Each structure stands twice: as structure tokens, then as C-alpha cells.
Amino acid sequence: MPLYSTFNYKSNIRVSVWDITESVSDLAVHALTQKSQQRLEGMKSKVHQKGFLSIRKLLEANGYTDSDLYYHQTGKPLLTDGVQVSITHSAQYSALALAEVPVGIDIEHVKPVVGRIAHKFTKNEAWFLDATSSDYLDKLTVIWGVKEAIFKVVNEPGISFNHHIAVSKFSLDDQETTAMLDFNGQQTGFTIYFESIADYKLVVATYIS
Structure with missing residues (x-):
């Protein structure tokens, strides 16, 4: 399904939530970077694949592409424009937080x-x-x-x-x-x-x- 819900908090924190009801093929993102595509192909779990792809759907819903997201050597996600970002996903939902201040979700x-x-x-x-x-x-x-x-x-x-x-x-x-x-x-x-x-x-x- 499309974007499930959004929440807005102080400090311009915006949270977007995706209800993961689609198949892996339905969640396919055509603009994955080569590194992301390799990472996706290396995932054996369908749950992990869906979580990974649904986060990219949330990025798109907020005006970003997969190429705008990269990771610090510690694994912390970062955006190329400097906006603070945090991501999370479970079997059923994924969520993305964007903010002007450091944020975790x-x-x-x-x-x-x-x-x-x-x-x-x-x-x-x-x-x-x-x-x-x-x-x-x-x-x-x-x-x-x-x-x-x-x-x-x-x-x-x-x-x-x-x-x-x-x-x-x-x-x-x-x-x-x-x-x-x-x-x-x-x-x-x-x-x-x-x-x-x-x-x-x-x-x-x-x-x-």
C-alpha cells in the first residue's frame, strides 16, 4: 500500500510510516544505486528485502532517491543534503524520520x-x-x-x-x-x-x- 501515516513533532521532526503489504517485486525501486542493488541481492530474507525497499519508498515520498542516502562507517544513515535521518523497519512496518536536529527512531x-x-x-x-x-x-x-x-x-x-x-x-x-x-x-x-x-x-x- 502507499504511505501509511505521517507524524510531525517539535524541532521540525517529520516521521513517515509505510505498511508493508506488498511483495518484493511490487516494492521494487528502479533507481537503486549499484551498491544498494548488491546489498538487496545479498539479503536472503524476504522480510529484510521488503524493509530495505520500503525505506526507499519512504525516501521517494519525501523527495529523496536512494542515491541521496549513504552510511557512515558505523552504519548510521546520512543524507547528502545534511538533513538528519533515522530509519527503522519490522516485519509489518517501516518508518523514516527527517529532522533539523539529530534524531533516532x-x-x-x-x-x-x-x-x-x-x-x-x-x-x-x-x-x-x-x-x-x-x-x-x-x-x-x-x-x-x-x-x-x-x-x-x-x-x-x-x-x-x-x-x-x-x-x-x-x-x-x-x-x-x-x-x-x-x-x-x-x-x-x-x-x-x-x-x-x-x-x-x-x-x-x-x-x-
Whole structure:
């Protein structure tokens, strides 16, 4: 299907979401660079191929082509015009964030497995989480997404989700919270936005201005 939804946040952050319902052939992008074509052909998973191509569809929807996107040696995506970009995709959705400021984005499926590994990433949030509440898995998924998105903004190795990032207490109705990264002797604050899309959670992170 075409573009699924768009969200606009402060600091001119624009997020575009694609619902991946097409086949690989239907998602085909004719203007792939040689490097991207080789990368696509090297993907054995149809899910990964669809995610890769749907991101290119989102680029096109925002006035870019595949040749405008390149990657830092760390894997961080960049655009040739200097606009800040972050990308994410799952089995069902892909999303692209464009901004004037550094930005990170993540989309996660709400699944029971997140409850089984909560102890690995919620050391700083356990005080406000209730494992018996009906929204427990949803909140865990948002927290995981927050930490993934922050990691994409900072893009530094060695960051521990469990020890270095603390998400402030939030309600799912808020659709906004804050988080703090305490890493290498420096504390950095982040503004967090989140949305529910079917049984997925979309999370956006940027530095507190």
C-alpha cells in the first residue's frame, strides 16, 4: 500500500510510516544505486528485502532517491543534503524520520518475549513498572524503543540499555516523555515521542533543546 501515516513533532521532526503489504517485486525501486542493488541481492530474507525497499519508498515520498542516502562507517544513515535521518523497519512496518536536529527512531512489535527479558534493560525503570498491569508489555516495548532510538542518536559503542539509559515515568496516553543517558561521565537529556500503530510502538528520540 502507499504511505501509511505521517507524524510531525517539535524541532521540525517529520516521521513517515509505510505498511508493508506488498511483495518484493511490487516494492521494487528502479533507481537503486549499484551498491544498494548488491546489498538487496545479498539479503536472503524476504522480510529484510521488503524493509530495505520500503525505506526507499519512504525516501521517494519525501523527495529523496536512494542515491541521496549513504552510511557512515558505523552504519548510521546520512543524507547528502545534511538533513538528519533515522530509519527503522519490522516485519509489518517501516518508518523514516527527517529532522533539523539529530534524531533516532525505532518501531517494535508488542510481544510477550519482551516481558521475559525485561530484567536485561529496565534496571532504571523497574520502580514504576507493574508486571501485573494490562499495559505492562506495551510500556516495556516503549522503553525498549526509547533506548534503541537514543542509541541511534548517539551512535557510540559501549552504551548499556540497562545501566546507562533511564526513561522517566510515563503513561501510554501521554505519547511523550523524557530520558537521560549517563555515559562516559556525561549526562544527556532526551525528549521522547511515542505512538501506537496497531500492535506496534513507534518511538522517536531527540536531544532536549
